[in-house]
Amino acid sequence: MPTALQFTSVGLTFPDGTTALDNVDLDVGSGEFVTVVGPSGCGKSTLLRVAAGLEQPTKGSCSVDRTSLGFVFQDATLFPWRTVHQNVGLLAELHGLGDASARIGAAIDVVGLREHVDKYPRQLSGGMAMRTSLARSLVLEPDVFMFDEPFGALDELTRERLNDELVTLFVARRFATLFITHSIAEAVFLSTRVVVMSPRPGRIIAHHDVPFPYPRRHDLRYTAEFNELAAAVSNDLRAAQR
């Protein structure tokens, strides 16, 4: 399996002296869905920002091809003056994709927003806004997809539904994924591998391979095997915080 994203001994100390990351080694193979869980403030978002090139590591290096990078922020980051259709078309404009209306239409269909293309963000629910944000990245047909706690602000039901849709999407496209969350259930449900980070300074303290085959059904969440694995991840998290 070729490597899509590689952290090599990455460390990051901010100018004010706080060390956010300490000696992180992590590989994400293409077709792999790796989720990082950790207590809040542990530096998992910083890890993602290093991967995206928004922060420079002070030690080590991160190698990834960012030419077609999908990135979904914590909030939907839609431009309020653009309609759903125009927001989804933004990255196509920035990447000079020319007439991308077919791609934009396809991305909007994937997230099921065809009837809402002319709405402005203020008219959207949280879930619809997140779907729009997802579609915006889908237009690039990314090989690498990064998510920074994207569904944290949504209600439980919407969150599970978006998880289901994301799994379907992952099965269809098989992009290499680095996903940040603090929800253990979400991590186990989505991923091929769950990585546990320690409190600051962030280090990787455990890996859990997730054996469940794709496509994953909604009710996987209620099986004994699922809960066993979730409990194991949870134990690692608790042990790290002591």
Place this chain on the structure above:
Amino acid sequence: MTDDRRARLARIIGPVIVFGCFVGTWYLAHYVLMSENRRFLVPPPHDVVQEAFLTWSVDGGTATLATSAGGGLSDQLEALWLSAQVALLGLSIAIVIGIALATLMSQAKWVEQAIYPYLVALQAIPILAFVPLIGVLWGFEFRSRVLVCVIIALFPIVANTLFGLLSVDRSHRELMTLHGASRLRQLRTLQFPAAMPAIFTGLQISAGLAVIGAIVGDFFFRQGQPGIGQLIDRYRASLAYEQMYGSVILAAVLGIVVFWFFGWLGRRVVGAWYEPAAR
């Protein structure tokens, strides 16, 4: 009656009541508050309307003192038209210069730090201190009056545009950076659209100021073709108070129309997506 119609009626009825109170106070001032020998200083509203707006032209040739300055609707409108031209040209120039300056200042902190103190100074010095100097240096014609407008209208446009350009969401900025957007791209695709509500706030303030600038400049120059400011001064000097009040009303109407126009334009441009903070 539906709620919608009731709301609309309430919107109209409030201002109408206040207008009634205003006119009432005016009559009160004329008939009750002023002593009989000073009553001419506050002519009643119906006289003002009759003399300044319903009379086309007061013959300036007659020897009576009260009419020696001319007057009537034709003179008023001619002066108003001149002042409106001055205000609108001054405002247009202030918009172009103001937005250009703000754009420049948004690009580097040092540019902002270099220019901002002088804009504040320009804003802080009373316009009356500039007016005589401008007249002496640049003459009393049209262009000097326009310059007064530019000076008075510039600051709110710069300040609001700059504020709008700089208060872009950090995550929006990062989204643009992530996908390789150049500075120009950021400005065009993110910063200017995001700044539109702030820019229109500045425009609306400046529009009102430009009208004041046109009148103040004209009032103090006292030379050249008369605008509404000169008329006010002239009618005052010749005790043509009905005409003077008429000019003041027209000046106010000009300011209101310009203010209202930019408010309307702003709602047209950003109304679809922008929600001002709810009360």
